Amino acid sequence: xxxxxxxxxxxxxxxxxxxxxxxxxxxxxxxxxxxxxxxxxxxxxxxxxxxxxxxxxxxxxxxxxxxxxxxxxxxxxxxxxxxxxxxxxxxxxxxxxxxxxxxxxxxxxxxxxxxxxxxxxxxxxxxxxxxxxxxxxxxxxxxxxxxxxxxxxxxxxxxxxxxxxxxxxx
Numbered sequence: 001x002x003x004x005x006x007x008x009x010x011x012x013x014x015x016x017x018x019x020x021x022x023x024x025x026x027x028x029x030x031x032x033x034x035x036x037x038x039x040x041x042x043x044x045x046x047x048x049x050x051x052x053x054x055x056x057x058x059x060x061x062x063x064x065x066x067x068x069x070x071x072x073x074x075x076x077x078x079x080x081x082x083x084x085x086x087x088x089x090x091x092x093x094x095x096x097x098x099x100x101x102x103x104x105x106x107x108x109x110x111x112x113x114x115x116x117x118x119x120x121x122x123x124x125x126x127x128x129x130x131x132x133x134x135x136x137x138x139x140x141x142x143x144x145x146x147x148x149x150x151x152x153x154x155x156x157x158x159x160x161x162x163x164x165x166x167x168x169x170x
Contacts, residue, residue: 007088011131016138017078017085027080034087035059037094044098044105050166057165061158062086069150073140082139089135093128100124129155 003026009015020026035055042051066083070076104117112118129151136154137147 003088007085007092010085010089010135011092011127013131013134017081017135018138020081020084020088022080022084024080027084030084030087030091031059033091034094037091037098041094041098041101044101046166053165054162057162058158059087061154061161065154065157069136069140073142075139075141078139082135085135085139086132089128089131093124093131097121097124097128 003021006015006020009019010017038055038058039048039051042054046054063083066086067076067079070079070082100117100120104112104115104121107115107117129148132154133144133147133151136142136150137144140147140150142150
């Protein structure tokens with residue numbers, strides 16, 4: 001329960017990646033949880049097959065980009081904690097976001113753009129970006145603006161890769 005509390009604290013900006021234990025066992029459990037929750041959320045709008053590969057691609061992008069960023073800054077020793085922090089915060093966001101996303105897909109397509117569900121999804125997206133930027137800011141020891149730029153670049157790369165996976169190119 002304590003680790004779940006840490007993930008919640010990350011999402012509430014009360015903790016940093018250094019507050020998460022650097023445990024190989026916790027890394028495996030957190031990544032597996034992140035994968036399963038990602039699979040479930042992606043299934044709302046995709047087939048199981050597509051959801052599976054999109055979720056794998058998302059994790060692959062995370063572990064590669066975080067590794068590159070930490071290596072570039074000389075903080076490779078933080079790798080396990082940063083991946084656990086990102087995946088753990090992602091799990092919290094997925095749990096919070098699932099009912100909102102499900103609700104959004106229950107609305108008629110013509111009414112989606114004017115729905116409260118869309119507003120809630122935008123709020124969740126902004127919150128998620130801020131949490132990710134905070135994790136990057138602490139782990140890379142950069143300014144907030146730089147962390148936000150890194151977060152936006154990270155999201156763009158993730159969207160391109162997952163888009164390629166969804167289209168069948170990769």
